[in-house]
Amino acid sequence: MAMTRTARSVRRPPDDKGRRRATDHGAWFLVLPALIPILILSVGPLLYGILLSFTDAQSGRTRPTQWIGALNFTDLLHDTLFWESFRIGLLWAVGVTVPQFLLALGLALLLNEDLRLRWLARTLAIVPWAMPEVVVGVMWRLVYNPDAGILNETLRDLGLGDGRDWLSGLGTALPAVIVVGIWAGLPTTTVALLAGLQNTARELHEAAAVDGAGAWRRFRTVTWPALRPVALSITALNLIWNFNSFALVYVLTSGGPGGRTRLPMLFAYEEAFRYGQFGYAAAMGCVMVAVISILLAVILVGRLKGGDES
């Protein structure tokens, strides 16, 4: 960064100082229109939300809200339903993110090859991205439908039994929604990885091939080091997005059967907007942020280390 600035000042010395001063004033003028709504509707509510978690705020109450210290958090500590939901949330987030990454990596590698009809494949591959989450949920309900669904019909055709009611089965509901989660997030991950792949130097790849390196070796020594930063970023984002996801599972199962798919977001939503426990739900949000921050920190540390190596 410092280098580019020096380079530019060497090239055009007389103008640089005045330009930079004008920049600082102009920058504020250009940034404010976006900054104000961000502060009011994003940063503000976040801080307000954290404050709310230390109060007994409820919806539609006449008594004024009071500070109750960490009471919400000690309650949460003993709320087994919440921790069960938390466990399901982590299972879901990891269960979606890991296969999603592996599948997306495979697809991105394929789309990066010089295959015929690649343009068609690239277009079709982002279809799930374009769909409203609610429609994705609806669509997979139709697929999973015990009678009119194509999944059970296919199983019957293949002679694999009569199939089952996937979304209401205690054992099958979570795996079934995880498959939908993988499906829905595949395009974003693939596009990100594809972008990363197109950055890897083709010459290096070819040089390695000339030297007799096999496909796996080429992937490990040439492709992966270049792809690593993108892979880490998108995996971190996917973990966060998945842990915070709501609409898909809301439409597919509403958290059922018997809470087997009740992700933390669904739990907190019900607590806040069905039972009106704003303070308590905000505390849940805080715990979720804390966990996400830890996950993020771990991944970012990994990323920094990777940066040092290369």
Added chain:
Amino acid sequence: MRTSRTARIGQYAALFGYLLFLVFPFLWLLSTAFKPARELGSLHPTWIPEDPTLANFRQAFDEQPLLHAAFNSLIAALGAALIAVLLATPMAYVMARHRTRLARAATGWVVVSQAFPLVLVIIPLFLVLKNLRLINSMPGLIMVYVVWALPFALWMLVGYVRAVPPELEEAAAMDGAGRLRTLVSVTAPLLAPGIVATALFAFVTAWNEFFFALVLLKTPEKQTLPVVLTHFIGAEGVADLGPLAAAAFLATLPSLVVFAVIQRRITGGMLAGAVKN
């Protein structure tokens, strides 16, 4: 690159498998939407409706105020897209051109904002909007959508701004054009395709959004399409499959069309962001 014949066949087979997995649910939705009630009740559903009908579409429009909901969605998405781009373009410009502390803080926010669980944001937002009497109102929803669309809009736009050579702006400045003038008459035209792509992306994001709409819109006549779609699913999770599929298919069409238009630009924008960061 030299790839053996068997490897090539394997690649095509794998690609075909992927596409099958990605596309089949949508084809099934389409198939269900055109099936008459009799076929939907049959225990042996077929891929292609034996007796295709438009009855499901008619019934969908009769059962729920789909047109009105689509209009609401359109207003919310258009409003959010236009305002988000208007606000984000200047800021993205600063973030791309000047590595000031402010620009770095903004970039940090773009990342951090992705980590908020929405529930921690929605409760205070709900209370704030309630005090402003903006619950159950389009302006309130649009405001939320704008802020919610900003991070990704900024990210895309920063990539596009970096693709415009700064030398052009310097030349304009040398010719005595002021800062705003340079921005409006030199940079903006070059950025136009990127700005359109960003606006369309924000449009789709808002058109598809569900959670905020569910919480902030209370009365049926204000609700957007995704929220109205969930009304087809009854309290016990029992759904009238035909009309549900028909309505879901219609709700997806605008997003699919827009995505087809900007597909290349989205991947391009992500590429630019990935390269330069």
